[in-house]
Amino acid sequence: MNTAAPPLDPDAVWGRVLRIQRKLHRWATENRLRRFDDLFNLVCDPATLLAAWGRVRGNKGARTAGVDGRTVSKIEGGQGVDVYLDELRALLKSGEFQPVPVRERLIPKRNGKMRRLGIPTVADRVVQAALKIVLEPIFEADFEPCSYGFRPNRRAHDAIAEIHYFATRRYEWVLEGDIEACFDEIDHTALMGRVRQRVGDKRVLRLIKAFLKAGILSEDQVAGDTRTGTPQGGILSPLLANVALSVLDEHFARLWQTTSRCTSARAWHRHRGGATFKLIRYADDFVVMINGSRHHAEELKTEVSAVLDTVGLRLSQAQTTIAHIDEGFDFLSFRVQRHRKRGTDEQYVYTYPSKPSMQAVLRKVKAISRQGVENSLDDLLKQLNWLLKGWANYFRHSAAKASLNYLGYYTWHRVWRGFAESTAEFLGNSSNAAIKAIRSVRPGGPSRTGCSCSTRRRWRLSATDSGEHTSRTRGARRRNRPPDNRRSVSWRAGCPANGHVRFGGRPEETGWSKGQYRVSGRPYYWDGEGQLRWREGTALPPTSLRFDSPYDTDAHYCVKRDVEWSGYRVHRVM
Numbered sequence: 001m002n003t004a005a006p007p008l009d010p011d012a013v014w015g016r017v018l019r020i021q022r023k024l025h026r027w028a029t030e031n032r033l034r035r036f037d038d039l040f041n042l043v044c045d046p047a048t049l050l051a052a053w054g055r056v057r058g059n060k061g062a063r064t065a066g067v068d069g070r071t072v073s074k075i076e077g078g079q080g081v082d083v084y085l086d087e088l089r090a091l092l093k094s095g096e097f098q099p100v101p102v103r104e105r106l107i108p109k110r111n112g113k114m115r116r117l118g119i120p121t122v123a124d125r126v127v128q129a130a131l132k133i134v135l136e137p138i139f140e141a142d143f144e145p146c147s148y149g150f151r152p153n154r155r156a157h158d159a160i161a162e163i164h165y166f167a168t169r170r171y172e173w174v175l176e177g178d179i180e181a182c183f184d185e186i187d188h189t190a191l192m193g194r195v196r197q198r199v200g201d202k203r204v205l206r207l208i209k210a211f212l213k214a215g216i217l218s219e220d221q222v223a224g225d226t227r228t229g230t231p232q233g234g235i236l237s238p239l240l241a242n243v244a245l246s247v248l249d250e251h252f253a254r255l256w257q258t259t260s261r262c263t264s265a266r267a268w269h270r271h272r273g274g275a276t277f278k279l280i281r282y283a284d285d286f287v288v289m290i291n292g293s294r295h296h297a298e299e300l301k302t303e304v305s306a307v308l309d310t311v312g313l314r315l316s317q318a319q320t321t322i323a324h325i326d327e328g329f330d331f332l333s334f335r336v337q338r339h340r341k342r343g344t345d346e347q348y349v350y351t352y353p354s355k356p357s358m359q360a361v362l363r364k365v366k367a368i369s370r371q372g373v374e375n376s377l378d379d380l381l382k383q384l385n386w387l388l389k390g391w392a393n394y395f396r397h398s399a400a401k402a403s404l405n406y407l408g409y410y411t412w413h414r415v416w417r418g419f420a421e422s423t424a425e426f427l428g429n430s431s432n433a434a435i436k437a438i439r440s441v442r443p444g445g446p447s448r449t450g451c452s453c454s455t456r457r458r459w460r461l462s463a464t465d466s467g468e469h470t471s472r473t474r475g476a477r478r479r480n481r482p483p484d485n486r487r488s489v490s491w492r493a494g495c496p497a498n499g500h501v502r503f504g505g506r507p508e509e510t511g512w513s514k515g516q517y518r519v520s521g522r523p524y525y526w527d528g529e530g531q532l533r534w535r536e537g538t539a540l541p542p543t544s545l546r547f548d549s550p551y552d553t554d555a556h557y558c559v560k561r562d563v564e565w566s567g568y569r570v571h572r573v574m
């Protein structure tokens with residue numbers, strides 16, 4: 001293949017890389033037994049290295065340094081990207097490039113154990129990204145369609161949709177498999193054997209093996225060898241893990257072709273007492289849908305263990321479970337379970353957020369809301385926007401109405417509590433007294449002081465003068481009343497084109513029922529003399545206020561902090 005130097009235009013570079021990938025994928029698809037011998041020149045190609053640099057720079061870990069202490073920003077501000085890539089290419093061509101140990105970081109897992117994360121240097125990341133650009137289209141031609149993790153144009157929702165499809169077609173028993181320390185225990189000999197089936201270039205094989213044997217530098221600055229596994233955190237590790245775990249995909253593909261290639265074959269196999277299986281895998285997490293009995297699931301568990309043993313992996317006996325679809329199971333943060341539809345006698349398979357994922361997002365909301373007293377309201381709402389938008393978009397295609405409603409209620413409660421505490425700090429009162437004063441107002445009628453508060457439109461607490469705001473839901477008038485499905489929350493940050501993350505209704509509507517009991521979101525009232533007062537009867541300092549006429553019946557007012565958090569002012573909302 002011609003590897004002439006490409007132009008420096010980034011669009012032309014990506015176009016050239018895409019053409020290379022398409023050729024490699026077409027050749028690998030046309031001949032399933034072909035071994036590619038001349039791949040090292042493609043790895044060292046300037047276009048490939050520049051594209052790899054772009055991927056490394058765009059990752060979130062670009063600000064994290066390896067054992068050499070260099071980050072992407074330091075390289076860009078120092079010697080420059082062009083000089084850096086030229087030197088890296090020269091090292092690769094001369095054979096002097098040698099990967100260095102990865103920096104270890106231990107991350108706590110949900111079950112109490114620790115996950116080892118390896119952080120390579122920027123140079124190792126760029127070379128790994130270049131290897132992935134060249135090798136991925138070749139191995140994609142061999143991967144089975146039952147694999148969804150770390151593959152282009154595939155995502156977790158595709159795996160959940162596949163599970164839902166088979167669960168509604170009599171695949172009622174589920175083997176939920178958990179591979180123990182998958183990235184840490186993959187056998188290097190078995191992995192390199194599977195790589196050699198497609199790659200014949202010895203220089204590329206030597207480079208891959210060097211990354212596997214690079215070693216790890218622990219947090220105690222103790223160097224260790226990596227005799228098994230692929231360092232979790234490297235760009236090339238997910239691809240190598242899929243290559244190793246494809247042995248499980250191929251096993252179930254052969255089993256499907258033998259016993260379940262057509263409808264009549266599956267019916268005849270089940271008539272003779274057999275069962276049909278379907279594997280759905282996302283990286284090292286997988287489930288096997290079984291159209292049979294629990295006895296078949298028990299036998300399959302032993303069979304899966306034998307297949308994984310060929311690549312040095314083993315099933316976790318404690319976390320590998322067998323469940324019926326009526327009992328339900330958790331997979332990729334979703335809960336998949338069959339229920340009776342409300343109001344009918346029919347059974348349907350539902351997918352909704354699992355309990356651990358719900359608890360995790362609530363903990364994050366609580367942690368962010370606790371920063372409200374120290375940080376600005378603007379930063380607080382932006383952090384909540386990022387969290388709620390990502391979580392809601394991930395579960396938007398599931399039956400998550402109740403979960404999203406409760407998340408909105410909980411978020412509103414936490415932010416409102418933080419606002420009440422900051423209000424009490426400003427007024428010199430306790431937070432509980434401030435909350436009681438805020439909740440003591442009934443909108444739409446005479447208050448304790450005789451004034452009337454209009455609730456024809458929403459009251460909004462503004463964050464900054466830039467127009468960012470958050471629309472707050474009213475709590476129930478009765479203190480012990482649980483939240484219902486009619487209550488909604490919307491958070492908005494940035495320009496109006498950013499849109500709302502809503503849990504019901506259209507973007508410009510509140511989604512509230514007019515007959516619902518509500519309390520005002522205002523901890524103040526206008527007295528008969530036109531003075532703005534808090535419910536405790538304390539007037540705000542005039543120097544911290546700017547407001548229009550309170551007798552303008554076509555406008556609403558709300559109090560907001562100024563940017564410096566030094567006081568409050570009235571904000572007019574039409």
